Amino acid sequence: MLEPAESQLVHRTIREGLALVKAEAQKRGRILHPMELTGTARAWQPMLEMYRLLTGFVETNPNAVLHHSVELYGPPCPKCRKPLRTPEARFCAACGFGQQEVTPNSLPLAQRRPELF
Structure with missing residues (x-):
């Protein structure tokens, strides 16, 4: 589950793209190795990459990421x-x-x- 600040970061990535993911990875001292996605997941890649950076879990379903915010519950x-x-x-x-x-x-x-x- 994503904490509110993490959830906001994931949602910002939808608008700002991979540049935000790269900046966040650099800030955390991590190297970004983009996933090779196909289909619908490819269109949502920046958001999925940010989720992976924050949680360590490789998720390919954009809907799952959008519903993993602790403030929804x-x-x-x-x-x-x-x-x-x-x-x-x-x-x-x-x-x-x-x-x-x-x-x-x-x-x-x-x-x-x-x-x-």
Whole structure:
């Protein structure tokens, strides 16, 4: 998962291209060896290269990269520690924690029970 600053860097790469990736690699003291991509992945290569630079994982699916931002998900569940599905989640979908307290107009779990987070 990408932290907010990393996610912003990946999204900037969509606009600014490989020059940004090369600058970031140089700043981190890394040598950039571009991947040999084909098809749709080639069009998204700068973003995929930045993701690889930040995480060390070779991803060729642009949609996967765009959905790997921690800010898209909620905080970890106090019971099972899996992330809530969204920041507005009213209960944990994985273990059901907080479900018994849900009413039609209830607040998100993190706002309703902030002492747990």
